[in-house]
Amino acid sequence: MSEPIIVDAEVIEDEQAISPVSGLDALVTSVAEDAARIAKEHMPTDIGTEEQYAQAKRDRAKANGDIKALKARYDEQMRAIKTAVKEADARMKAALAPLSSIEGDYKAKIGDYEARWTSERIAAIREAYEDFAPDIALPQEGQAAPLVPFDLVLKRFGTEKGKSWTLRSNTTEAQAIAAMEQAVRAIANDEKTIESTPYDAQDKAELRAEYFRTLDLSASLRVTQARIDERKRVAELNRQRKEREEQARRAAQEVAERQKAEAEAAQMAIDQPEQPQQVAAPQPPRPVAPPQPRALETHTMVTPEQYVAMAEQVGTPVSNEVRERLLSDAAQHAGMPQSGERIPDYVFCGYGNQQQADAFIAFCARSGISRRVKMPSRGKAWKLTPRQ
Numbered sequence: 001m002s003e004p005i006i007v008d009a010e011v012i013e014d015e016q017a018i019s020p021v022s023g024l025d026a027l028v029t030s031v032a033e034d035a036a037r038i039a040k041e042h043m044p045t046d047i048g049t050e051e052q053y054a055q056a057k058r059d060r061a062k063a064n065g066d067i068k069a070l071k072a073r074y075d076e077q078m079r080a081i082k083t084a085v086k087e088a089d090a091r092m093k094a095a096l097a098p099l100s101s102i103e104g105d106y107k108a109k110i111g112d113y114e115a116r117w118t119s120e121r122i123a124a125i126r127e128a129y130e131d132f133a134p135d136i137a138l139p140q141e142g143q144a145a146p147l148v149p150f151d152l153v154l155k156r157f158g159t160e161k162g163k164s165w166t167l168r169s170n171t172t173e174a175q176a177i178a179a180m181e182q183a184v185r186a187i188a189n190d191e192k193t194i195e196s197t198p199y200d201a202q203d204k205a206e207l208r209a210e211y212f213r214t215l216d217l218s219a220s221l222r223v224t225q226a227r228i229d230e231r232k233r234v235a236e237l238n239r240q241r242k243e244r245e246e247q248a249r250r251a252a253q254e255v256a257e258r259q260k261a262e263a264e265a266a267q268m269a270i271d272q273p274e275q276p277q278q279v280a281a282p283q284p285p286r287p288v289a290p291p292q293p294r295a296l297e298t299h300t301m302v303t304p305e306q307y308v309a310m311a312e313q314v315g316t317p318v319s320n321e322v323r324e325r326l327l328s329d330a331a332q333h334a335g336m337p338q339s340g341e342r343i344p345d346y347v348f349c350g351y352g353n354q355q356q357a358d359a360f361i362a363f364c365a366r367s368g369i370s371r372r373v374k375m376p377s378r379g380k381a382w383k384l385t386p387r388q
Helices: 022-041 050-132 150-157 173-195 201-214 217-271 304-314 320-334 354-367
Strands: none
Touching: 022 050, 050 150, 050 173, 150 173, 173 201, 173 217, 201 217, 217 354
16 A cells, blocks of 8 residues: 655636725725815814914915815716726627527527427317318318317417417327317317207307307307397397388378278268259158257258359348348257257357368368358358257
């Protein structure tokens, strides 16, 4: 066994610590010493005489001069230090410049790899999707696009937080493909649910189209039901509108027919010649019944011929008394209440032209007023006086 060799350790080279502020420390020390000296030399004393007063002013001027000189030296040295620091900062930044691109280069390389990895993962899942469900994943005969594009399936089922098909941390390719197959089965179940709904063929087709646009069955059901409700509401509004229009048309037709019938009846009453009175054969006396209100025909009036005949019977010129009697006879002929009849609540008297008179008669017919008289005024004022 060899003997151990005993040696002494010796420092070959001392590492000198580099102090970036060593020059500044020396400057501060020098300025502090000069400041203490000036403060000691120019310590103010009490003034008691004129000579002391004059000396104090001279001492103050010298103290200010020393202070100004010290500050000037300090400012000059600080400017030199600042310039040196600025230059050193620029040189330091230039020296570190090559390092600034390292982070960006790493980030770009990592991003490129992740994008390539994600693209390859999606391509693998897409290929598996087309093999697993070709009926919906590939365009069929007569179709320009597949029923359910892969991008829609990926967006609906493959981006769930924590279960993303492109999540590198805890999702393998096999797990992602298994999740895709589960999504296809969910789509098939949703199709069966659509077929089992109580909608008619058109509504089912709309529901199916809405579902394959979003792959969200709940939202598609809400949208389809809203469309059905809106369609029913519009149909009901149209039915009510047509019903109102039909009612208005019928009412207008009834009014037109009634006015036409009234006008024809009024014209027939005007044009009907006076029938000669026939002497009825003697009838056996009948039991006297209590007076009943007479049912009079509408549109009765004194014709011009009757008016002339009555005027000839009383003579001309017609006095006011005779005119009133003629009008009273005309009112009686038109249905003035007779003895024993109930007097109506109201009586109307007015003037108008032919058109206004016809309109008034039509109004009376619609209102149930059956007793009225229409006769020409012949340019004179008339007064109706019921006969008691």
